[in-house]
Amino acid sequence: MRHRKIAVIGVASGYGAGDRGCQDGPEVLRTIEILKDLDRTGNDFHWDETICLTQQPEPDPMTAVRDISQRLALSVTDHLETGDFPLVIGGDHSCAIGTWSGVRAHLNATEGADARLGLIWIDAHMDSHTPRTSPSQYIHGMALACLLGYGEPLLAEIACAAPKLLPRNVCLIGVRSFEWGEANLLSSLGVRIYFMEEVHRRGMNAVLDEARRHVSQASFGYGISIDLDALDPREEPGVGTPVPNGLLRKEVTEALACIHSDQQLLAFEIVEYNPYRDLHFTTAQAVHDLCRSLILSQS
Ligand SMILES: [Mn+2]
Helix, strand or coil: CCCCEEEEEEECCCCCCCCHHHHHHHHHHHHCCCCHHHHCCCCEEEEEEEECCCCCCCCCHHHHHHHHHHHHHHHHHHHHHCCCEEEEEECCCCHHHHHHHHHHHHHHHHHCCCCCCEEEEECCCCCCCCCCCCCCCCHHHCHHHHHCCCCCHHHHCCCCCCCCCCHHHEEEEEECCCCHHHHHHHHHHCCEEEEHHHHHHHCHHHHHHHHHHHHCCCCCCEEEEEEHHHECCCCCCCECCCCCCCECHHHHHHHHHCCCCCCCEEEEEEECECHHHCCCCHHHHHHHHHHHHHHHHHC
């Protein structure tokens, strides 16, 4: 990726979800060596570390997610400081709090406290609940709200002051399952949402291209967070929370390949890989293909 080292950071966390299966996603992806061919192509691609909880006995979900997010944010900031490109592999989507807080902390240090960060959130869900609106109270359904500065302050203020993102620098793509509480929050903030029907109508390429321009307005760069449940579960069964009628792997990898020369892309995240539902490692292959489309085209 522009001859930068691509540093893979696994996040072995299912503490933000009801089904903890995603916790073992990074270790399965690492041990089956599904990504191993990515460093054979002239790229400096390394699985650097896997962040996991070491506390015993296991704390409550809020404490666990906070602890992991703090360490992940520090790791992401360190990698950016040394010039690496962070590629975060979850874990449930609560790890996004750590990833993008870390990127924002880096921008604060290098560009100033009012440096803006853009984020494209590719997901079947909105993940924009607060503890007040969430029926399930699962933190992976609150990650984007936290980054926008809403909900639990202990999570919203990780690594640097809230908010990490301004509404105008955020887009969601592929949404098709949500509750009114989170939809009301995003709507009141004016966040641009590309619902699945719009992606079907216009194509992923056109939507991602527009989203990139949208989130990059007056920002110092942007990131992409992909929840694998944005993809269609008929193709990709190995996700935390499958929802029918999703994106096809091919359209997402083709759209990502178009980003190859984009110096504005600061980090990349793929989350919610659930190995227990991925009987034939087909979704593991999707993780590989998503990384490859982004990385090979960048070398
Ligand atoms: Mn999600």
